[in-house]
Amino acid sequence: xxxxxxxxxxxxxxxxxxxxxxxxxxxxxxxxxxxxxxxxxxxxxxxxxxxxxxxxxxxxxxxxxxxxxxxxxxxxxxx
Amino acid sequence: xxxxxxxxxxxxxxxxxxxxxxxxxxxxxxxxxxxxxxxxxxxxxxxxxxxxxxxxxxxxxxxxxxxxxxxxxxxxxxxxxxxxxxxxxxxxxxxxxxxxxxxxxxxxxxxxxxxxxxxxxxxxxxxxxxxxxxxxxxxxxxxxxxxxxxxxxxxxxxxxxxxxxxxxxxxxxxxxxxxxxxxxxxxxxxxxxxxxxxxxxxxxxxxxxxxxxxxxxxxxxxxxxxxxxxxxxxxxxxxxxxxxxxxxxxxxx
Ligand SMILES: Cc1ncc(C[n+]2csc(CCOP(=O)(O)OP(=O)(O)O)c2C)c(N)n1
Ligand code: SF4
Ligand code: SF4
Ligand code: SF4
Numbered sequence: 001x002x003x004x005x006x007x008x009x010x011x012x013x014x015x016x017x018x019x020x021x022x023x024x025x026x027x028x029x030x031x032x033x034x035x036x037x038x039x040x041x042x043x044x045x046x047x048x049x050x051x052x053x054x055x056x057x058x059x060x061x062x063x064x065x066x067x068x069x070x071x072x073x074x075x076x077x078x079x
Numbered sequence: 080x081x082x083x084x085x086x087x088x089x090x091x092x093x094x095x096x097x098x099x100x101x102x103x104x105x106x107x108x109x110x111x112x113x114x115x116x117x118x119x120x121x122x123x124x125x126x127x128x129x130x131x132x133x134x135x136x137x138x139x140x141x142x143x144x145x146x147x148x149x150x151x152x153x154x155x156x157x158x159x160x161x162x163x164x165x166x167x168x169x170x171x172x173x174x175x176x177x178x179x180x181x182x183x184x185x186x187x188x189x190x191x192x193x194x195x196x197x198x199x200x201x202x203x204x205x206x207x208x209x210x211x212x213x214x215x216x217x218x219x220x221x222x223x224x225x226x227x228x229x230x231x232x233x234x235x236x237x238x239x240x241x242x243x244x245x246x247x248x249x250x251x252x253x254x255x256x257x258x259x260x261x262x263x264x265x266x267x268x269x270x271x272x273x274x275x276x277x278x279x280x281x282x283x284x285x286x287x288x289x290x291x292x293x294x295x296x297x298x299x300x301x302x303x304x305x306x307x308x309x310x311x312x313x314x315x316x317x318x319x320x321x322x323x324x325x326x327x328x329x330x331x332x
Contacts, residue, residue, distance in 0.1 A: 003086075004083070010097075011097050013101075013102035013103070014102055015102040015103035015296075015303035015304075016103075016302075016303060016304055017103055017303055017304065017307060020304060020307075021262070021263055038102065053086055055086045055087055056263050058086075058087045059263055059266050060108075060263065060266070062098075062100065062103065062104060062105060062106070062107030062108045062111075063097070063098060063100075063107050064089055064093065064107070064111065066087065067085060067086075067087045068085070068086040068087050069083045069084065069085055069086065070083065070084050070086055071081040071082070071083055071084075072081055072082040072083070072084060
């Protein structure tokens with residue numbers, strides 16, 4: 001299983017800063033609004049397999065929305 | 080069986096609360112840099128935060144540290160008192176550009192010049208964010224704000240003050256650096272700079288200062304993405320990034 005990203009949707013402010021730093025460009029604006037009225041981002045199930053686990057998105061997010069997970073066998077990949 | 084590892088590791092000192100900042104505002108990122116540095120250096124339990132007036136006035140809700148709120152611009156004076164009374168504590172101020180470079184100009188200059196052994200994190204977003212985007216001393220010439228509706232006029236109001244350069248010129252300063260958080264590369268450099276600033280305080284070397292170029296999408300009337308770009312296209316050319324003072328630089332290289 002490759003890398004995986006979780007968004008805490010209730011915290012997302014829809015700023016889209018994460019979308020521009022993702023080297024694979026898999027983060028997109030969704031059509032959903034959260035309780036605060038922000039249009040949240042998402043990675044579709046099909047796109048998730050392209051995630052490199054680089055965590056650039058999390059580093060860029062000003063709202064600590066993003067958690068990135070890597071499977072153990074992938075440890076040698078991008079830091 | 081494959082086991083999953085979590086790559087992201089948010090410091091505990093960063094509280095689990097949604098911030099009140101606007102979408103894309105860099106204050107949140109700057110808070111995280113401080114949280115990471117204090118955690119990496121093992122300083123969390125021993126640090127006193129001196130908050131200032133501006134959008135970051137509630138920083139004590141987001142960093143789980145002992146904290147004191149100071150009157151507008153006076154954070155360096157308050158921090159001076161705390162540090163002199165408790166030299167065993169790590170003391171830092173977190174200030175915006177309206178707070179630090181306008182109403183608080185005297186306090187920061189003398190604090191730096193005296194070489195108080197504290198750290199200042201200076202978040203420069205070129206406007207008074209909290210009060211609705213008035214012109215600050217750091218507003219760029221030509222920049223439109225609510226109090227410079229046709230753009231800042233150099234003739235009437237001078238040009239943007241470059242604080243890090245001025246601070247670096249003062250005798251008591253151990254470390255002065257300007258960073259940005261608009262790209263991954265710059266965030267990595269900013270992480271190192273904030274960490275270094277606190278390390279210098281631990282070593283008792285004198286005043287340490289990190290200016291963070293930051294967005295205020297709301298008062299710039301820009302989308303967060305456009306505001307983030309403005310850091311690269313307009314701010315960095317006028318406010319160059321880099322180390323302006325480092326008393327240990329020669330020994331290190
Ligand atoms: C003595 C005093 N004068 C004026 C104000 C009004 N005031 C509140 S915040 C602020 C400016 C804050 O701007 P900045 O430091 O750039 O922080 P930002 O909100 O942009 O993060 C001013 C003038 C005040 N609170 N107290
Ligand atoms: S971890 Fe890297 S590749 Fe995966 S979504 Fe985030 S930025 Fe994109
Ligand atoms: S950077 Fe954070 S807050 Fe902004 S859109 Fe991405 S996940 Fe949401
Ligand atoms: S007004 Fe500006 S500085 Fe204040 S929270 Fe909003 S974007 Fe950030």
